[in-house]
Amino acid sequence: xxxxxxxxxxxxxxxxxxxxxxxxxxxxxxxxxxxxxxxxxxxxxxxxxxxxxxxxxxxxxxxxxxxxxxxxxxxxxxxxxxxxxxxxxxxxxxxxxxxxxxxxxxxxxxxxxxxxxxxxxxxxxxxxxxxxxxxxxxxxxxxxxxxxxxxxxxxxxxxxxxxxxxxxxxxxxxxxxxxxxxxxxxxxxxxxxxxxxxxxxxxxxxxxxxxxxxxxxxxxxxxxxxxxxxxxxxxxxxxxxxxxxxxxxxxxxxxxxxxxxxxxxxxxxxxxxxxxxxxxxxxxxxxxxxxxxxxxxxxxxxxxxxxxxxxxxxxxxxxxxxxxxxxxxxxxxxxxxxxxxxxxxxxxxxxxxxxxxxxxxxxxxxxxxxxxxxxxxxxxxxxxxxxxxxxxxxxxxxxxxxxxxxxxxxxxxxxxxxxxxxxxxxxxxxxxxxxxxxxxxxxxxxxxxxxxxxxxxxxxxxxxxxx
Amino acid sequence: xxxxxxxxxxxxxxxxxxxxxxxxxxxxxxxxxxxxxxxxxxxxxxxxxxxxxxxxxxxxxxxxxxxxxxxxxxxxxxxxxxxxxxxxxxxxxxxxxxxxxxxxxxxxxxxxxxxxxxxxxxxxxxxxxxxxxxxxxxxxxxxxxxxxxxxxxxxxxxxxxxxxxxxxxxxxxxxxxxxxxxxxxxxxxxxxxxxxxxxxxxxxxxxxxxxxxxxxxxxxxxxxxxxxxxxxxxxxxxxxxxxxxxxxxxxxxxxxxxxxxxxxxxxxxxxxxxxxxxxxxxxxxxxxxxxxxxxxxxxxxxxxxxxxxxxxxxxxxxxxxxxxxxxxxxxxxxxxxxxxxxxxxxxxxxxxxxxxxxxxxxxxxxxxxxxxxxxxxxxxxxxxxxxxxxxxxxxxxxxxxxxxxxxxxxxxxxxxxxxxxxxxxxxxxxxxxxxxxxxxxxxxxxxxxxxxxxx
Numbered sequence: 008x009x010x011x012x013x014x015x016x017x018x019x020x021x022x023x024x025x026x027x028x029x030x031x032x033x034x035x036x037x038x039x040x041x042x043x044x045x046x047x048x049x050x051x052x053x054x055x056x057x058x059x060x061x062x063x064x065x066x067x068x069x070x071x072x073x074x075x076x077x078x079x080x081x082x083x084x085x086x087x088x089x090x091x092x093x094x095x096x097x098x099x100x101x102x103x104x105x106x107x108x109x110x111x112x113x114x115x116x117x118x119x120x121x122x123x124x125x126x127x128x129x130x131x132x133x134x135x136x137x138x139x140x141x142x143x144x145x146x147x148x149x150x151x152x153x154x155x156x157x158x159x160x161x162x163x164x165x166x167x168x169x170x171x172x173x174x175x176x177x178x179x180x181x182x183x184x185x186x187x188x189x190x191x192x193x194x195x196x197x198x199x200x201x202x203x204x205x206x207x208x209x210x211x212x213x214x215x216x217x218x219x220x221x222x223x224x225x226x227x228x229x230x231x232x233x234x235x236x237x238x239x240x241x242x243x244x245x246x247x248x249x250x251x252x253x254x255x256x257x258x259x260x261x262x263x264x265x266x267x268x269x270x271x272x273x274x275x276x277x278x279x280x281x282x283x284x285x286x287x288x289x290x291x292x293x294x295x296x297x298x299x300x301x302x303x304x305x306x307x308x309x310x311x312x313x314x315x316x317x318x319x320x321x322x323x324x325x326x327x328x329x330x331x332x333x334x335x336x337x338x339x340x341x342x343x344x345x346x347x348x349x350x351x352x353x354x355x356x357x358x359x360x361x362x363x364x365x366x367x368x369x370x371x372x373x374x375x376x377x378x379x380x381x382x383x384x385x386x387x388x389x390x391x392x393x394x395x396x397x398x399x400x401x402x403x404x405x406x407x408x409x410x411x412x413x414x415x416x417x418x419x420x421x422x423x424x425x426x427x428x429x430x431x432x433x434x435x436x437x438x439x440x441x442x443x444x445x446x447x448x449x450x451x452x453x454x455x456x457x458x459x460x461x462x463x464x465x466x467x468x469x470x471x472x473x474x
Numbered sequence: 475x476x477x478x479x480x481x482x483x484x485x486x487x488x489x490x491x492x493x494x495x496x497x498x499x500x501x502x503x504x505x506x507x508x509x510x511x512x513x514x515x516x517x518x519x520x521x522x523x524x525x526x527x528x529x530x531x532x533x534x535x536x537x538x539x540x541x542x543x544x545x546x547x548x549x550x551x552x553x554x555x556x557x558x559x560x561x562x563x564x565x566x567x568x569x570x571x572x573x574x575x576x577x578x579x580x581x582x583x584x585x586x587x588x589x590x591x592x593x594x595x596x597x598x599x600x601x602x603x604x605x606x607x608x609x610x611x612x613x614x615x616x617x618x619x620x621x622x623x624x625x626x627x628x629x630x631x632x633x634x635x636x637x638x639x640x641x642x643x644x645x646x647x648x649x650x651x652x653x654x655x656x657x658x659x660x661x662x663x664x665x666x667x668x669x670x671x672x673x674x675x676x677x678x679x680x681x682x683x684x685x686x687x688x689x690x691x692x693x694x695x696x697x698x699x700x701x702x703x704x705x706x707x708x709x710x711x712x713x714x715x716x717x718x719x720x721x722x723x724x725x726x727x728x729x730x731x732x733x734x735x736x737x738x739x740x741x742x743x744x745x746x747x748x749x750x751x752x753x754x755x756x757x758x759x760x761x762x763x764x765x766x767x768x769x770x771x772x773x774x775x776x777x778x779x780x781x782x783x784x785x786x787x788x789x790x791x792x793x794x795x796x797x798x799x800x801x802x803x804x805x806x807x808x809x810x811x812x813x814x815x816x817x818x819x820x821x822x823x824x825x826x827x828x829x830x831x832x833x834x835x836x837x838x839x840x841x842x843x844x845x846x847x848x849x850x851x852x853x854x855x856x857x858x859x860x861x862x863x864x865x866x867x868x869x870x871x872x873x874x875x876x877x878x879x880x881x882x883x884x885x886x887x888x889x890x891x892x893x894x895x896x897x898x899x900x901x902x903x904x905x906x907x908x909x910x911x912x913x914x915x916x917x918x919x920x921x922x923x924x925x926x927x928x929x
Binding site (some may be wrong): 016017018019020022024025028037048049050051052053054055056060061063064065066067068069071072073074075078079086087089090091092093094096097099108109110114142143145146147196211213214215219280312319321332335348370396407417448 | 503505506516517532539540546560565567577581585604605635730769800834855856872875879914920923
């Protein structure tokens with residue numbers, strides 16, 4: 008491998024992102040009793056299922072309209088309708104999300120019209136059909152995720168009476184993280200609609216009976232009622248308006264939108280709780296959470312010397328990258344490379360103001376790939392990397408240990424159990440980092456100190472022996 | 475109840491041995507909405523070509539196709555690590571509208587400048603087929619510009635199924651072999667063979683090469699496990715092609731026989747029986763008495779060692795029932811025999827891309843009542859695993875969580891595994907893995923909770 012040369016401009020060399028329909032599937036997996044059909048060729052659904060199954064260690068059923076040459080030339084309407092029929096028969100879902108892949112989008116498939124024409128012929132008991140144009144060339148999985156969420160509310164939300172619930176819109180998190188967020192909401196006695204919710208659907212307990220569709224997910228009735236909530240708290244600082252479900256609810260129904268960072272880190276979690284107290288009339292922060300905050304701070308003190316001034320590389324989806332960068336800054340793990348494969352206009356500006364506090368230069372890479380990330384990390388002499396498994400070459404080839412966080416985690420077990428949010432989650436996340444740094448130090452300090460200081464003494468002793 | 479939720483069109487693709495007269499339908503397009511476990515044409519091409527270690531594998535299309543196939547296979551290399559990168563032209567909306575040829579040409583220029591490769595494969599994805607980029611012309615021009623080999627792989631995802639991708643890969647390989655010129659290119663050497671349909675997962679090509687070396691037979695080049703451009707160009711020097719994965723390589727083997735007069739022999743190194751039989755048949759095909767004798771000595775020694783190790787597991791596993799769902803038919807056939815070696819009967823067996831003659835062979839081998847499926851989906855796998863009372867499933871990453879959720883043990887027999895299952899050493903590994911998963915204490919807790927398929 009030649010690492011000396013600069014990043015190519017035309018070639019993407021080892022992608023740091025996936026494509027739009029992947030995000031769409033993840034979003035739809037968090038909806039009650041739903042199935043997904045990818046309108047396109049068979050491979051898309053199979054590859055994405057494979058990736059998701061490996062991360063979550065869960066069965067992931069996604070149908071395809073299996074477009075072949077004929078469908079590509081003459082249009083895929085009959086394939087798509089057949090797919091809907093078959094999915095209904097086997098899975099009996101309440102909602103079917105249809106995602107247009109790059110193939111279907113390029114041949115100009117009007118999925119919305121096809122879905123309408125299908126629905127028109129069906130009875131009242133037929134599933135809701137929602138569609139989203141998510142061509143692979145349209146953006147990364149992060150955009151596909153939020154855009155699909157936006158499309159679902161666009162199609163389902165209807166004017167309802169105002170109620171006391173608050174919409175909580177989440178980025179692509181682990182089921183463990185979502186469970187932690189739910190626990191915090193319960194502790195604060197907030198009445199909420201959590202959207203989407205994969206905490207049960209992609210992390211099922213072992214049960215005596217297997218069901219084709221997992222229990223859990225955001226109830227359809229809740230999604231319909233998001234238009235009447237008192238506010239929307241969206242963990243989507245980096246999300247463009249056109250992809251933002253919260254923005255749609257604000258524009259169409261006047262639901263006030265509060266974009267906040269993911270609650271990873273002390274200050275980000277504080278912000279989440281403050282926002283809940285202000286917007287959702289939450290109870291004052293209960294003792295349990297206060298103690299957890301105290302324990303996190305205690306843990307930060309325990310770790311501070313090991314982490315301080317350790318140069319970090321952070322990569323992944325924009326929303327996660329932003330929260331993790333802030334967490335690193337809090338702990339003196341100064342970021343030297345912050346990178347995302349997604350195209351975002353907001354991340355840069357958000358980070359610049361935060362990074363003012365850092366003594367180290369930081370390169371922000373937008374729409375990038377791992378060739379660029381590795382090169383920049385090497386030049387900046389980073390010692391720790393934080394991101395998903397696709398960054399494993401940083402570890403393998405650059406010797407920079409990788410703290411796995413985000414999606415996909417495919418070279419370790421338990422992507423679904425990774426906990427990183429809230430005070431509790433941050434504490435275990437920080438321990439993962441610190442212990443990796445400690446492990447590296449403990450593995451190497453004898454040799455490195457020996458090599459640094461012992462040489463001269465050895466020569467002297469050799470001299471003694473000669474005498 | 476389960477029957478009501480079966481898809482009618484699928485019934486021709488499912489058979490129960492002993493119950494039906496007509497043969498199973500296969501080699502057809504997947505039915506829309508059936509949640510097929512198959513991938514696409516691009517996938518078929520990529521799995522076959524990717525183990526060529528010193529080539530640049532450039533995916534012409536949107537980034538996803540490159541992202542999902544980046545270094546997910548367990549193929550090992552003895553030299554270059556270039557194949558473990560995934561390059562993409564990362565087509566964006568503008569490129570789709572105005573065409574991607576310019577970007578492809580520029581990408582090729584950049585990659586050649588940066589890595590100085592001798593060989594580049596350019597894979598077509600769905601979009602390329604639709605917008606009509608002239609892959610062949612762009613590759614030819616780049617070849618001329620840089621004086622290297624740039625081979626287009628016609629693998630638009632929608633143009634058939636995975637098998638069509640195998641064929642596209644074979645066509646690319648044929649181009650490469652034909653391009654090798656000069657007097658020495660076709661000079662035959664004694665006992666020099668090519669090993670087709672072997673991808674060196676976890677070093678499996680090396681295991682077989684060691685056996686053959688002991689017999690005085692050398693592997694000229696494996697297609698495409700641990701292969702390099704230099705070695706592939708010498709493919710015509712071989713006196714015999716042995717072929718393991720017939721699904722992917724049958725077409726190439728046929729073409730090489732037709733064009734270069736190299737005969738081929740179907741082999742399998744899965745399980746003791748097939749490994750021994752394959753070594754014997756290679757010696758026989760080479761008409762080499764010494765090699766045959768050396769093979770006997772090797773078989774006796776290695777089989778003895780392996781049997782001793784496998785016997786331990788066999789005693790623990792006797793009477794268990796297996797379900798198999800793998801990519802190709804050849805592997806499925808070997809697995810039936812291999813399971814018998816460890817005391818297990820196969821009660822459900824299916825493949826993604828099996829051919830008619832392979833299903834006929836499967837039908838002959840299995841016991842009455844065994845369910846045979848082509849292009850199955852999770853609902854069918856679930857149904858038949860439960861109905862047949864399987865204790866374990868053989869499959870790939872997608873199938874694993876389903877087995878576990880049903881309380882059934884699981885064996886990875888996919889391209890991403892990190893442990894060898896070929897040869898005598900692999901047969902012992904296989905038995906050990908089956909034992910590790912079937913006899914784990916975890917299933918007792920599952921049963922206690924009322925889960926699990928059988929018993």
